[in-house]
Amino acid sequence: MAEVLVLVEHADGALKKITAELITAARQLGEPSAVVVGKPGTAAPLIDGLPSSWDRAVSAAASLLTGIASVAPAAVGIVLSAEYSNEDNFALGKLAKVWGIATVYVAGKPAVPGRADGRLRVADVNPNTAGLKHITAGLGLTVKPVAQIGPEVRMLLMLGTELPGLDPGRLRELDVIAISTHERGPVTSAKVALPAAAWAEAAGTVTNVANRVQRMHAAFPAPGLALPAWEAVVRLAHATAFGESSTLGYAHAREVFKDMTQTIPAWSALTWAREARPLALRFAGSRG
Numbered sequence: 001m002a003e004v005l006v007l008v009e010h011a012d013g014a015l016k017k018i019t020a021e022l023i024t025a026a027r028q029l030g031e032p033s034a035v036v037v038g039k040p041g042t043a044a045p046l047i048d049g050l051p052s053s054w055d056r057a058v059s060a061a062a063s064l065l066t067g068i069a070s071v072a073p074a075a076v077g078i079v080l081s082a083e084y085s086n087e088d089n090f091a092l093g094k095l096a097k098v099w100g101i102a103t104v105y106v107a108g109k110p111a112v113p114g115r116a117d118g119r120l121r122v123a124d125v126n127p128n129t130a131g132l133k134h135i136t137a138g139l140g141l142t143v144k145p146v147a148q149i150g151p152e153v154r155m156l157l158m159l160g161t162e163l164p165g166l167d168p169g170r171l172r173e174l175d176v177i178a179i180s181t182h183e184r185g186p187v188t189s190a191k192v193a194l195p196a197a198a199w200a201e202a203a204g205t206v207t208n209v210a211n212r213v214q215r216m217h218a219a220f221p222a223p224g225l226a227l228p229a230w231e232a233v234v235r236l237a238h239a240t241a242f243g244e245s246s247t248l249g250y251a252h253a254r255e256v257f258k259d260m261t262q263t264i265p266a267w268s269a270l271t272w273a274r275e276a277r278p279l280a281l282r283f284a285g286s287r288g
Contacts, residue, residue: 043195043224049188054225054235061157061177061192062239068155070242073100077149077174079158080136082108082126085204085216087256088196088229089132091248092159092179093139094259095237098244103142105149106132107162122209127199131207138264149174157236159196159229161185179232194236196229197222203253204228213270230256 045057052060069076078096080089096104108126116123136143147165149156155175156163161184163171176190181198199206201222207213222228227235230250237248250256254272261267 043222043226045195045225046183046190046193048191054194054227057192057194058232058235058239061194061236062241064155064175064177064191065157065236066240066242069099069101069240072152074103074152075154076101077153077156077158078104079107079146079156079160079163080104080132081158081160081162082106082124082129082132083162084159084196084229085128085199085202085206086131086135086213086260087204087253088159088179088233089128090135090139090260090263091230091233091250091256092157093135093141095233095248097139097141098237098247099240099242103144104136105144105146106136107146107158107160107164108132109162110164124209127208128206130209130211131205131213134207134211134264134266135260138260138266156186158186161187179229181226194232195224195226196232197226201226202228204230205257211266213267215273228253 044051045054046052047057047060065076076099078092078101080092093104108129111123112125113123115121115125145165146163149166149170153174155177157177157179159179161178161180161182163186171186176186178187178190178193179196180187180193181196183193187193197218199216200219202216203218204216205213206216230253234248234250238246250259257270257272261270
């Protein structure tokens with residue numbers, strides 16, 4: 001069943017009538033997926049919890065990373081996320097590889113066994129678990145769960161907000177650099193937090209449980225200073241500039257996709273195809 005994006009608007013603390021009508025219409029086309037729109041956020045990069053510019057935040061993160069990764073790459077734990085797109089994970093996985101980091105950690109939301117119905121719904125609530133498996137295998141990376149982060153790791157460079165199974169005491173021992181759509185969990189105490197665009201705000205792909213790669217088209221501009229996570233990775237790569245990190249020169253998600261399909265044999269026949277404009281639904285004569 002197709003997923004239909006619905007703009008959810010509020011007025012005076014209540015749901016607008018047009019929103020309820022659109023959700024009803026969306027159910028006739030597929031499964032509604034709501035995106036709540038409120039006041040524009042700042043989505044600013046953070047250094048020690050304080051708002052900053054991208055240049056300053058990336059410089060601060062690069063300084064922390066270079067001081068450790070250039071001497072002892074294994075001391076940097078790279079955390080990929082099943083909640084993020086193929087492009088986001090591939091860019092960060094490739095950066096790990098050019099830094100000489102052979103082992104990465106995978107994260108995501110925990111499974112919900114009661115959700116599985118044996119037909120359409122599965123226990124895994126993450127949109128890109130299958131894609132993550134293809135990417136790490138294609139890049140030749142060893143994969144471990146976050147709970148197995150060893151004592152040699154002193155810093156984390158992570159996608160998202162989830163670190164399942166990691167002891168809170170161990171987390172406090174680590175310097176965290178986060179690329180995330182939300183400021184919660186370990187992101188709130190990160191040394192540097194870089195704001196990432198959410199799935200409805202960036203172009204890219206995910207891989208479903210049937211191993212089908214699916215395109216995503218940006219329905220809305222990202223708020224504030226948020227950027228696609230893969231672009232944040234590219235900025236970090238250029239700022240660190242050790243090893244071959246400067247070779248990550250992606251300027252668009254399609255360039256990440258092209259490199260990805262040339263690296264992962266199972267995806268070698270895939271093409272990016274053309275961009276699609278968001279489709280807006282509105283009843284004739286309705287008011288919103």
